[in-house]
Structures are given as C-alpha cells and as structure tokens.
Amino acid sequence: MVKIGIVTGSTRPARVNMQVAEWVRDFAEKMELEAEFEIVDIKEYDFPMFNEDLPPAMANKSYSKDTVNAWSKKIDELDGFIFVTPEYNKSITSSLKNAIDYIGPEWGHKAAGIIGYGSTLGVAASLSLRQILGNLNVATVTPFGAFSLFTDFEGMKTFKPNEVHNATVENVITTTVNWSKGLKTIR
Incomplete structure (x- = not known):
C-alpha cells in the first residue's frame, strides 16, 4: 500500500483548487487501487515567503520552523503525489513554488x-x-490531466469536469500509484 498526497496548488480565498483536488481524490478512491489518497492543502501550512538567510529548517524563527517541520513530516510520510495546479502567468502559483522550495530531500525518489x-x-x-520537480528527483509521470476554465467549470467557479477527461485522469492516477510502488523500493 502506498500513500499518495493530492497537493493543492493555490491558497487564494476564492480558489477552485479544492474542488478539483476533492474530485481527484474521490475519483482515485473509486478506482480501488492499492493506495491511500489524502489531500495535502498547502494553505493549511500558511508559509511565509521563502526569504531567509539560512534554509528554513535552520532559521531561528519559530513560526517558520514549526511550519516547515510539519510540512517536512507530511511530505516525508508520503510515497507519491498528484499535484493539482492552476496556471498563473504560464506557470504554477507562487504559493506552490514557495511550498516546494521550503524542503528538499523529502521530495526525492518519489513519483508525481x-x-x-x-x-x-x-x-x-x-x-x-x-521541471521544478525533476530538479528534486521526483519522477513525474507522462500523462497529465488538463481542465479548461471555460468548459470544465460553470462560470469559472464550479468544477464540472467533462467525462472525456476520465480516461486521462485514470491513467495519471494509475501510473502515479505504480511508479510510487516501484520507487518505494529504492528509498
């Protein structure tokens, strides 16, 4: 059994990210794979902007140290990830990049x-x-899900995915679980 974290990619108050993450989790659980799925919401960790003289784990600020320790423990206990990310300015959100940058080795030799x-x-x-995950030795699976704000959301606010995506999302989940099992043997 592997543990897969469904990592949210947005912290905005009006985000639709949680709707997508919850849908992915529910979809994955119905597949009856040898895996446990949980949502890992980066908003719950409330990271300050990564702007320290030392890496966060070594900083003297108790706020960031406590946050980083909890984040590190959570990521370390997972075997793989499914990132649910919106696109901002042709990239991921600054909040997701910030969360990823706070730790390093905990990501390595896992699938996403x-x-x-x-x-x-x-x-x-x-x-x-x-590209970001590859630098951290995370093996990203080739299929990836892609939803449109215009056709998979009502009024860009309510997630209503078209069934045409189901096969691709199933492939993303299955491949992530399989690779997570394989990579677990080398950690």
Missing part, C-alpha cells in the same frame, strides 16, 4: 502526477512543475 487547469488547460503550469 500532475493535474492542471486554466484558460489554456494548465499546460504551461504542468510543464513548469515537471
């Missing part, structure tokens, strides 16, 4: 799937995230 969304399906954000 990516589900993007935006006005252009979140494709640029997904590609940007693949």
